[in-house]
Amino acid sequence: MADGGIAHDTIAHDTIVHGGDLDAARRLFPGAPEPWIDLSTGINPVPYPLPPLIASALHRLPSPGDLARLKAAAAAAYGAPGPDHVAAAPGTQILIETLPRLLPRSRVAVVGPTYAEHAAAWTRSGHAVRMVADPAEAEGADVLVAVSPNNPDGRVFSPAALARAAGGGLVVLDQAFADLEPVEAATPGPAFVILRSFGKTYGLAGLRLGFALAEPALARRLESALGPWAVSGPAIAAGCAALPDAEWRREAAAARGQDAARLDRMIARVGGRVVGGTALFRTADFPDAPGLYRALGEVGIYVRRFPGAPERLRFGLPPDKAAWCRLSRVLR
Template sequence: MDDALAIFSAHGGRLAAARAVYGEGDWIDLSTGIAPWAWPVGDLPMGWDRLPEPGEIAALEVAAAQAFGVAEARHVVAVPGTDLAMRLLAPLLDAARPAVIVPGYSGHRAAWPNAEPIFAPIAGREGSPYDLLVLASPANPDGRVTDPAMLRGLSDQTTVIVDEAYADPMPGLAPHGSDRLVILRSFGKFYGLPGVRLGFVIAADALVPRLRATLGDWPISSAAVAIGSAAYRDAVWRRAQQARIDETGVLLDAVLADAGLAVVGRAPLFRLIDCDPASALFAHLAHHAILTRPFADQPTRLRLGLPRGAGALARLAAALEEFVR
């Protein structure tokens, strides 16, 4: 992989680097798997002039618990993004022999650098040699969903951390969090506001107090509390967002099929395609100011998020048609 492409293989969202390498333009960022429609913050009071009150954080956790289907809000802990939450959980759980399911999110390996990689799919079995297992469901980048019942069974013998960052548009495990089944949920991806840096850990009574003590009294900003609380209570917008995601996914599938590109993985917010070499397609799209997500360890794979609107979809279709001609 050349140096220019390697820059974009760590994670998505590197528009400044894309402009530096491929030039200025009206860029379409399909590299992140974040919904391209943001919940409308508008003139919501942000509280920048003060720290959040404990009751306000608790109210946010109640709103999130209701959205996730968690019966008791005390099991839901607001955190400044799930990536940081993983790095806080690692020393709290102190696993002697952790394992991480691959391929998957690079942040899992960063939080547990001594973890043994296990290639998906996994199956529940007796006598697991690992005392902690980390995975995403839906997985990144292929959208793989691991059977929730199997994960609940596996947590009887091993602590399981399930990263459900992409689970908002689909059924998830959140209502089943326990001290042996720890679930992470992200706010920014479904609500299109990753800069808010808001996420949640869903666990039970043994872990939650230790995590709260590690986070301190003000784990998130007043603005994150205000935005998250209002957004999670906005059921009308949530239904509209779900419809936008579903409809745009169908349109994106048609564009990829017209270009003869095989979709080898999918989640509601992204598609994984096979193209050999993917580096050529990545560069071609980048020269058309369309940023996608390559993978250093999967040179034939490219991930695309959902384009926003007919104009972005048409630009992608035209660029793909030019590439395959």
């Protein structure tokens, strides 16, 4: 999934429900206390400590040199062969929308259930799309789309297994949740396009920054389709500061892993069974998920529900001690 750490359900062909919509939460639970605790997304609740913003990042248009420094930092952080293999964008969602428009009409297999914007974007661009439960079921597809770690169940697919399943076709691998997980990185090339989200890992989703790692010709086509100055000066500055900070990522992975384990224990106390997740979210089945959803909503805690799986809820991580205590009172 890409952008914003949000899995969602397709309710109608052209209607997708996203997490993170506190306006919808307030309509559902008008008497809930403020401020809301939004646990409906998979965004790191402890953001990267950005240095003070240089005023020029707001006053002037980003230069080609600024963008080149950002792409070099992204290539080093994500293991791309070089900055020419990187396309920078205002979030991965726009890349999910743009990529299908650049490729010839194809047979596309999307491994699901997963972030629904993938299938929707390929469908809107006229491709023949089918959902498969496992990459091995993608035989005959020209394009295989997979999210790893997957949202909402946390499934992980090895790049080698995806390449075999694609049988020589293109693999679009969404690794939005990979930064804080011990997963194998994929190498961009003719057979692989990899999507990486900045906002989820660094807790800065509002900046709107994401990357596609691809062979240089396709990376150039993506950036050309997005147009000049697609990435803002503040987003470039934030990326250049945070992406080289490997020590912060290691510390964040350890801390969020501990938080996820704590959340697992709290879920188990109320009879829930964790069925998957990552260091940034946990997905669980409950004996009375609709009742728990209401109980949480009535005290101003918003979690993710799934109309296609009414027994299932997904929890992001609380941001601080007060939020943990508030959640614990309900799950007790």
